[in-house]
Amino acid sequence: MPKFPFEATLEEILKDSEQFVDAVFSCLESEFLIMPKGAGFVEYAVFERGYEALKAATRNFTEILPERVFPVTVDEPISIVVLRTMLGFTPPEWGYVATQRTGVEVSQGFIRSLDRKVRMAPETPLNINGVTKSRLEALIRTACQLLVEGVPEVRKDQIHRLDKADTKRGLESVRNLAGMGVPYAMLLYERFLGRPFAGHRDSVSELIGDSLESAIEETLSKAGISFRKTKRAEKIEGFDQAPDFIIPSEFNPQVIIEAKITEDDGTARDKVTRIQHLGELSLAGRSPDDPKYEVIACIGGRGFGVRREDMKKLLIATRGKVFTAKTLDHLVENTRLKEFRTK
Structure with missing residues (x-):
């Protein structure tokens, strides 16, 4: 039975890296077909209620006017998400365009917070006290203008973000798609x-x-085993970017663990580079046989299973200490973590 890289010496890995790359590839798993819903996930039935409320308020999208749309966004906030989806914008993009068009400052923080608040409580009427009212009005006014105007002229080598089946020709496009079955080819495109x-x-x-x-x-x-799990973007002395786990603590790092999942090979390359950098930091001013701490990579996703050369770099940077979800049960016994085991 072939060895896993974490069972081999660095010399063995360097001598026959291909077999160890194959060993890691064989136990990589991908879950790209399944995603967690997470807090704020909008079920279709809720989204549809917002759509129907918006449709009724605008008389079947024949009168997309701020004075008609604003009240429904307050009473049925999920209609805000529906309106943004019609535009095809992210929350920050909508806020940026609204600021440009109306002169009302709709910050990214505000629009992100509003979007999350709506998704968390999609059918709870909004409290529009203070600046919320003026900012929401700016968003609604901008959305109505864009949906009515349709696509402006652009160069032949450009495409406008509103050049979509439901917004290309302004209200005519919206009404057409609202009143008939969507052409399947266009939907797929x-x-x-x-x-x-x-x-x-x-x-x-x-x-x-x-x-x-x-x-x-x-x-x-x-x-x-005592460990310190770091938070996103946390600053840890001695690291320009905090590793995911430090054992036993950031005051005496002896083992660090990076946990990385990606379904994209380009992103995987960036993550490999990050772990290589940690390997270099562990050797700063030290001999190769006496690193400051041991670097461990725990990886998942099909992105890591694309580029063989990147996997070789990862194996060398960690001296073979690369684990996947399938091999985590070997993590403690095949690394310096066993020195900190108390159970």
């Missing part, structure tokens, strides 16, 4: 341009990584 679930995947990207981190936490806790 727009989906091709936008990627299904792209916005949702971006919003739950941290949760996707949490599954691997939770498994590592469980493994460490089960062995009674």
Whole structure:
């Protein structure tokens, strides 16, 4: 039975790196077809209620006027998400355009907070005291203008963001799609341009990584190992970017663990570079046989299974200490973590 890289010496890895790359590839798993819903996930039935409320308020999208749309966004806040989806904008993009068009400052912080608040409580009427009212009015006024105007003239080598089946010709396009079945080819084309679930995947990207981190936490806790799990963007002395886990603590780092999941090979390359940098930091002013701390990589996702050269770099940077969800049960016994085991 072939060895896993964490069971081999660095000399063995350097001598026959291909077999160890194959060993890691064989136990990589991808969950890109399944995503966590996460807090704030909007079910279709809720989204549809917002759509119907907006449709009724605008008389079947024949009168998309701020004075008609604003009240429904306050009483049925999920209609704000529906309106943004019609535009095809992210929350910050909508806020930026609204600021440009109306002169009312709609900050990214405000629009992100509003969007999350609506998704968390989609059918709870909004409190529009203070600046919320003027900013929401600016958003609604901008959306109505854009939907009525349709696509302006652009150069032949450009495409406008509103050049979509439901917004290309202003209200005519909206009414046509609201009153008939959407042409399937056009629906598929727009989906091709936008990627299904792209916005949702971006919003739950941290949760996707949490599954691997939770498994590592469980493994460490089960062995009674003291560890420090860092927070996103936390500053830790001695590291320009904090590793995910430090054992036993940031005051005496002896083992560090990076937990990385990616479905994209380009992103995987960036993550490999990050772990290589940690390997270099561990050797700063030290001999190769006496690193400051041991670097461990726990990885998942099909992105890591694309570039063989990147995996070789990862194996060398960690001296073979590369684990996947399938091999986490070997984590403690095959690393310096066993020195800190108390159970």
